[in-house]
Amino acid sequence: MKIFSKYTFWIIILALLFFLCLPFITPYKGLASQMLVFAIFAMGYDIAFGYTGLLSFGHAAFFGLGAYSTGLSLIHLSIPAPLAILIGVIISSMIAFPIGYLSIRRRGIYFAMVTLAFAQMLYFIAFKWRSLTGGDDGLHGVPRPPIGPINLSSEVALYYFILFFFILSVILGIRIINSPFGKTLECLRENEQRARSIGYNPTRFKLISFVISAFFAGLAGGLYALLQNFVPLFSLSLDTSGDIVLMTLIGGMGTLYGPIMGAMALIFLKDLLSTYTNIWPLFLGLLFVVSVMTFRKGVFKELKERLLKF
Amino acid sequence: MDYHFIFIQLFNGLILGSIYVLLSLGLTVVFGTLGVVNFAHGALYMLGAYTAYSIVTLLNLHFIVAILLCPIIVGVIGILLERFLISKLYKLPHFYTLLLTFGIMFFIQDAIKIIYGPEGEPFNIPKFLDGAVNLGFVVYPKYRLFIILITGFLAIGVWIFIGKTKLGAIIRAGTDDSETADALGINISRTFTLVFGMGAALAGLAGVIAAPTQDVQPLMGMNFLVETFVVVIIGGMGSIGGSILAGLIIGELVTLGIIFWPPMSTTLIYIFMAVVLIVKPRGFWGRAAFFE
Numbered sequence: 001m002k003i004f005s006k007y008t009f010w011i012i013i014l015a016l017l018f019f020l021c022l023p024f025i026t027p028y029k030g031l032a033s034q035m036l037v038f039a040i041f042a043m044g045y046d047i048a049f050g051y052t053g054l055l056s057f058g059h060a061a062f063f064g065l066g067a068y069s070t071g072l073s074l075i076h077l078s079i080p081a082p083l084a085i086l087i088g089v090i091i092s093s094m095i096a097f098p099i100g101y102l103s104i105r106r107r108g109i110y111f112a113m114v115t116l117a118f119a120q121m122l123y124f125i126a127f128k129w130r131s132l133t134g135g136d137d138g139l140h141g142v143p144r145p146p147i148g149p150i151n152l153s154s155e156v157a158l159y160y161f162i163l164f165f166f167i168l169s170v171i172l173g174i175r176i177i178n179s180p181f182g183k184t185l186e187c188l189r190e191n192e193q194r195a196r197s198i199g200y201n202p203t204r205f206k207l208i209s210f211v212i213s214a215f216f217a218g219l220a221g222g223l224y225a226l227l228q229n230f231v232p233l234f235s236l237s238l239d240t241s242g243d244i245v246l247m248t249l250i251g252g253m254g255t256l257y258g259p260i261m262g263a264m265a266l267i268f269l270k271d272l273l274s275t276y277t278n279i280w281p282l283f284l285g286l287l288f289v290v291s292v293m294t295f296r297k298g299v300f301k302e303l304k305e306r307l308l309k310f
Numbered sequence: 311m312d313y314h315f316i317f318i319q320l321f322n323g324l325i326l327g328s329i330y331v332l333l334s335l336g337l338t339v340v341f342g343t344l345g346v347v348n349f350a351h352g353a354l355y356m357l358g359a360y361t362a363y364s365i366v367t368l369l370n371l372h373f374i375v376a377i378l379l380c381p382i383i384v385g386v387i388g389i390l391l392e393r394f395l396i397s398k399l400y401k402l403p404h405f406y407t408l409l410l411t412f413g414i415m416f417f418i419q420d421a422i423k424i425i426y427g428p429e430g431e432p433f434n435i436p437k438f439l440d441g442a443v444n445l446g447f448v449v450y451p452k453y454r455l456f457i458i459l460i461t462g463f464l465a466i467g468v469w470i471f472i473g474k475t476k477l478g479a480i481i482r483a484g485t486d487d488s489e490t491a492d493a494l495g496i497n498i499s500r501t502f503t504l505v506f507g508m509g510a511a512l513a514g515l516a517g518v519i520a521a522p523t524q525d526v527q528p529l530m531g532m533n534f535l536v537e538t539f540v541v542v543i544i545g546g547m548g549s550i551g552g553s554i555l556a557g558l559i560i561g562e563l564v565t566l567g568i569i570f571w572p573p574m575s576t577t578l579i580y581i582f583m584a585v586v587l588i589v590k591p592r593g594f595w596g597r598a599a600f601f602e
Contacts, residue, residue, distance in 0.1 A: 055405045055408070057408075102584055102587050102588065105587065105591040106587075106591060106592075108403070108404055108405065109345075109347045109404050109405055109408055110543070110547065112347070112405060112408060113347060113539050113542075113543055114543060114583075114587065116536060116539065117536060117539060117540050117543065117580055117583055118580065118584075120536045120580065121577055121579075121580030121581070124576045124577050124580075125577055128573040128574070128576075128577070129573070238532070238536065242412055242416075245409065245412075246409075249409065279420060279424065281416045281417075281419065281420040281423075282416070282417060282420035282421060282424070284413075284416050285413045285414065285415065285416030285417030285418075285419075285420060286413070286417055287413070288409060288410070288412060288413020288414075288416065288417075289395065289410060289413040289414060289417065292399070292406055292409050292410040292413065293395065293398065293399075293410070296402070296406070
């Protein structure tokens, strides 16, 4: 397969080194974990948005569902963390089926608006169902039970726990994208009619792609609940859905590595800016406008192309 | 259950529905013509409310001045946005304009937050519309009746403008086949700018009118935006008649929901949307293959 070039080995080694050292570079260790969580989220989102061309504006729904389900199972069932995360992933993938089924009937911007509306519905349910979710106070007191000898309450241990899931996700993501299934998704994005005429069922492939990305969103959500010891209502909000679109767009959609870098850069930047000012949304808005107007292929790709021109 | 109470609630639903209609008019006209889902619509609505607040409370001018000036000010802002940003993206897939306006929304919201503060400001009902009228079955606030009246007036106005006037015909021609219209000597890009400005002006006007019913605050548009989207989806995107009908239905649904099952009243909107999408994927009067 062409994914292995002669530099691949060194890139992997360097990336591994970077990720192993990351928590000691960032201002505080939780930030590194947060960067990984959103990297998983953005990478999964890219499978739907970048590869299949499904602009979902409601992916916070699956992130939030994963976070709430994991958080609630940790609080009420006192089960091990991996099992709670599995529950979160299963629930968000399961809810993605009906939502995806209804949304995929509409294309393009219609799809974006319908997914947004469904996410908003879940937001309001979580907002009103105080006894279960804590309403706008969020879900407090999510424990971090130890896994055998590993004590997850240490931030470093938790980082490596999340890193483990991150690496698994990246491997899974690369496998999906380079499989015949992944190629079919790209084919659908480029020319749906042709895909249909050679016998592929677009609706089914789109739905599976949507559910896969919800799977990653649920995983990221579950890890997020564990990381924060808390699930904010914010995790289900339109802002979160927008953030993930921006991360993918800035990083470069349809590349997998782009959204990962985009997510990490944006989380880092948000933290950096929030320490000095409270104008993050203003900056975010500006970033959206600038990247849509000038960096449509993603900052990294555009910069590379522009540098090569010189 | 007291029937009189339900009747009053139905009437309240009509008011809420009117505000939905007022907001969705601009959104659906812009979508129907340019294929732009304007996320900044809510922010422009909020901008209209803040402009009204500045005119009435800070400059001590009459409410009528605000009603006349705000749509113009917000409309001009809309024209500038279209000219310098949105118009550059028409040739690209439609979702880019959606992302762009999403960014503009955050920018405007935060800019207002920085200028006016995040808390929000009270906005009183203007004196000449204060008080209540006895309608026979109920004594009802004057201002709310004013909202119904002005919404009805605007909805009919927009309908006639798009459907019956020459400029409206040009706009429709631009929607159906902008290249042919361009070849026939119509300045399409100017028409598009005008339409976007009109949509922004309608949002601004909705903001002025809604301001006295609630406090003016930076997130007031964001809170209404998604519900307005639902109205437009249910009505069929780009269909003015559909938006009016859907707006009124949603208004009734929310207010009746408050009687029967208060915690679920907002969720009902989305459940209704899901049902409509199952039965009619394009909404009430959505055109097939329209900006899809």
